[in-house]
Amino acid sequence: MSVQGGNRQFGIALPDYPWDAMAPYVAMAGEHPDGAVNLSIGTPVDPTPAVIQDALTAAADAPGYPTTHGTHELRVAISDWFARRRGVDGLDPLNILPTVGSKELVAWLPTLLGLGEGDVVVRPTVAYPTYDIGALLTGATAVAADDLSTLDDDTRARVRLVWVNSPGNPTGQVLSAPELERIVTDARALGAVVASDECYAELGWGDWDSVRGGEAVPSVLDPRVNGGDHTNLLAVYSLSKQSNMAGYRAAFTAGDPDLIANMVNSRKHAGMIVPFPVQAAMRAALGDDDHVQAQKDLYRARREQLMPALQHFGLKIQDSAAGLYLWATAGEDTWTTVERFARLGIIVGPGTFYGEAGKGFIRVALTGTDQGIAAAAARLTAAQ
Numbered sequence: 160m161s162v163q164g165g166n167r168q169f170g171i172a173l174p175d176y177p178w179d180a181m182a183p184y185v186a187m188a189g190e191h192p193d194g195a196v197n198l199s200i201g202t203p204v205d206p207t208p209a210v211i212q213d214a215l216t217a218a219a220d221a222p223g224y225p226t227t228h229g230t231h232e233l234r235v236a237i238s239d240w241f242a243r244r245r246g247v248d249g250l251d252p253l254n255i256l257p258t259v260g261s262k263e264l265v266a267w268l269p270t271l272l273g274l275g276e277g278d279v280v281v282r283p284t285v286a287y288p289t290y291d292i293g294a295l296l297t298g299a300t301a302v303a304a305d306d307l308s309t310l311d312d313d314t315r316a317r318v319r320l321v322w323v324n325s326p327g328n329p330t331g332q333v334l335s336a337p338e339l340e341r342i343v344t345d346a347r348a349l350g351a352v353v354a355s356d357e358c359y360a361e362l363g364w365g366d367w368d369s370v371r372g373g374e375a376v377p378s379v380l381d382p383r384v385n386g387g388d389h390t391n392l393l394a395v396y397s398l399s400k401q402s403n404m405a406g407y408r409a410a411f412t413a414g415d416p417d418l419i420a421n422m423v424n425s426r427k428h429a430g431m432i433v434p435f436p437v438q439a440a441m442r443a444a445l446g447d448d449d450h451v452q453a454q455k456d457l458y459r460a461r462r463e464q465l466m467p468a469l470q471h472f473g474l475k476i477q478d479s480a481a482g483l484y485l486w487a488t489a490g491e492d493t494w495t496t497v498e499r500f501a502r503l504g505i506i507v508g509p510g511t512f513y514g515e516a517g518k519g520f521i522r523v524a525l526t527g528t529d530q531g532i533a534a535a536a537a538r539l540t541a542a543q
Contacts, residue, residue, distance in 0.1 A: 191504025214443035326481035355379035
């Protein structure tokens with residue numbers, strides 16, 4: 160939307176916020192006699208762990224400005240976390256940058272990289288809408304593709320940024336180290352940056368559940384993916400999901416030294432700074448693995464309760480190998496499925512919000528309370 164002022168026009172013409180289209184279905188679900196269960200958005204509902212709250216409180220006396228680059232102690236904690244949890248050893252703390260949540264980085268990265276008209280940003284065919292918004296904000300063109308070799312020669316020549324999302328939102332798809340390596344190799348041949356959105360990496364299931372004999376979800380910074388060279392690579396991570404810190408806006412990016420240094424400088428000028436108490440809370444969260452496992456166990460139990468209920472209701476679950484969502488289809492129009500759920504008092508996310516390839520699918524979040532998940536599962540199982 161733009162604002163008129165005299166003969167001038169202000170504002171960027173962005174599309175309407177997609178979730179506004181859900182209003183009638185939210186209202187329909189609210190009419191259920193036992194109330195609505197909202198499984199449409201991945202907002203954590205469980206308490207922020209005490210170790211994090213205590214660290215925030217202890218750092219609350221913060222009269223001075225925080226550093227844009229983050230405290231050295233925080234960046235060391237992030238480096239240690241990468242080594243301990245992601246298989247990335249020896250990451251230089253200088254090549255790490257805290258961000259005000261991961262969504263702002265997704266939206267502003269094309270601008271921070273200096274992209275503009277004529278440049279191409281590639282994102283997955285089924286993807287979080289903010290990748291497209293980031294391209295739009297800077298005048299670049301967003302193109303949906305899972306394989307750079309499928310692009311025509313003109314488009315390939317203009318690719319400057321390639322977004323990877325593994326584990327994917329909304330699909331829960333996980334890319335293996337060889338699959339990530341291929342993307343990195345192809346992007347480097349074009350001189351493009353690869354930014355990997357990895358915020359669900361601690362929530363792998365089945366073959367990607369490391370505590371149950373599976374493999375840990377690989378990072379783009381893993382040496383198996385890049386041969387030990389982080390040139391033109393950025394990993395993006397958020398503590399919102401693993402630590403119930405969505406309200407803290409706590410995230411970070413790491414990788415290419417030159418890209419990080421440039422972003423630190425740009426963000427200094429723009430005042431894009433993570434507050435000091437939040438930095439202290441992030442440090443505490445990254446140093447404690449127990450709360451991450453405890454939260455994952457909660458999500459696992461909810462997942463195991465919802466999956467058979469969805470299948471009983473006639474849905475087929477696809478991908479969903481990691482993350483906070485079940486990506487499912489009933490083999491019908493998305494909005495028909497959304498309405499059928501709404502009539503049971505259950506709100507789900509339409510797959511159409513995530514691109515053309517999402518048509519026919521819905522996204523069901525695991526972020527309801529235990530009581531809400533149990534109620535949704537019971538309604539689905541009882542439905543004819």
